[in-house]
Amino acid sequence: MIIAQIMAGGIGKRMGNVPLPKQFLMLGSKPIIIHTVEKFILHKSFEFILISVPEDWISYMEDILNKYNIEDERIRVICGGKERNDTLDNALKYIENEGNFTGEDCLITHDAVRPFVTRRIIEENIKALKNFDAVDTVIPATDTIVEGSNGYISNIPIRDLMYQGQTPQSFKITSLRESLEKLKISERQKLSDSAKIMLLDGKKVKMVAGDISNIKITTPYDLTIANAILENFH
Template identity: 50%
Template sequence: MIFTMILAGGKGNRMGNKDIPKQFLILGDKPIIIHTIEKFLLFNEINEVIALCPKEWLIHTKNLLHKHCIPESRVTVVEGGDTRHRTIQKGISFLQDHRNASSNDIIITHDAVRPFVSYRIIKENIEQCVAHGAVDTVIPATDTIVRSEDGRTLNEIPPRQELYQGQTPQSFRIGTIIDSYRSLESQEIEMATDAAKIALLNGKDVYIVIGESTNLKITTPSDLLFANAILKEGVVK
C-alpha cells in the first residue's frame, strides 16, 4: 500500500500571523493545505492521505475537507507532534495501529505548504521508492554555497555541481524509516533536519528525484505573494 503524510504541524511564525498557521492561509480561492492535498488525490495508487495537524486545528481541518468536498475515504486527519520527526513518527504509529501497515508499504511525506508539487514529482517519488526504498526530492543549487563554522569567516566553498537544495516529497518504505529512527538516539534525531537525513545517518542509500523551482515552500509573506502569482499564471502541472 501507498500512503501520503501531509506534514501540517507548523505554526507559521515567520509568516507574521500568529492567529492562524500558514497551511490554512488562503491561496487563490482556498487554503494552502487543500491545494496540497488535492495534488495527491490525483493518484489512484495512493490508498490514503494522512493530514497531520496541531491538536487545536483538527476540527478546523476536518471542516475544510468537508467544505471543499474532499472525501473522508481518501483523507484522514490525525494529530501531529511538536516537531517534524515526532509528527512523522505519530503518522507511522497511526498507520501501524489503524491501517495494519507493513514494512514494505510506502509513505510519501510532504510539506503542507508546498502546494505546487507536480504530478511528475509525485509519480517519480513512487517509482523510485518502490525500486530503492528511500527517496529525496532536490533541485541543483544555482548559487554558490559557502560553509562557515563560526558565522564570521569562511571554512569551505564546496563545488556547486555537487550541491542540491532539498524539497519534499521524501518517500520511504515504512520498514526503512522505522529502522532508521530506531537506530538513533533522540538527540541525533532532533538535530537532523529531515527524514532523509535520518535515513542517511543509519547508512541507507537515499536516491534522488529532481524537483522544480515552482515547488516552493510558503513560509513568508513574500512567498505567499509569489505563490499567488504562480497560481494566477497556471505554470504548474
C-alpha cells in the same frame, strides 16, 4: 500499500504575526493546504492520505475539508508532533495501528506548504521506491552554497555537486522505522530533514528531480510569489 502523509504539524513562526498557522493561510481562493490535498487525491494508488496537523487544529482542518468539498474516504486527519520527526513518528504509529502492512509498504511525505507539487514528481517518488528504501526530491543549486559559523565561512562546496532539497521525501516504511528508532532523542530534535535519518543509518537515498515551482511557503514574500505562480497556472 502506498500511503501519503501531508505534513502540516508546524505553526509557521517565520510567517510573522498572522492569525493562523501558515498552512491555513489563503492562496488565491483557497487555503494553502487545500491546494496541496487536491494534488494528492488525484492519485488513486494511495491507500490512505494522512494529514498531520497540530492537535488543536484537527477540528479546523476537518471543517475546511468540508467547506471546500474535499470528500475522499482515504483522508485521515491525525495529530502532528512538536518537531518534524515527531510528526513523522506519529504517522508511523497510526499506520502500524491500522495493521496489515508489509516490508514493501511505502510512505510518501510532503510539506503542506508546497502546493505546486506536480503529478510527475509524485509518480517518480513512488516509482523510485521499487528499487530504493528512501527517495528525496531535489533541484540543482543555482546559487553558491556557503558553509560557516560564528560569522565566518568555513567551506564553499563545489556548486555542481550541490542540490536544494524539496519534498516529497519517500520511504519504505519498515526501513524508515528501523532507522528512526536508532536516533537519540537529541538527534530527533535537531534533524530537520527526514532523508538524513536514512543517511545516518548508512542507507542510500535516491534523488528525484523536483521543480523550481515546487516552492515552500514560509514567509510573506513566499506567499506573494505563490500567488503569482497560481495566476500563471490559470
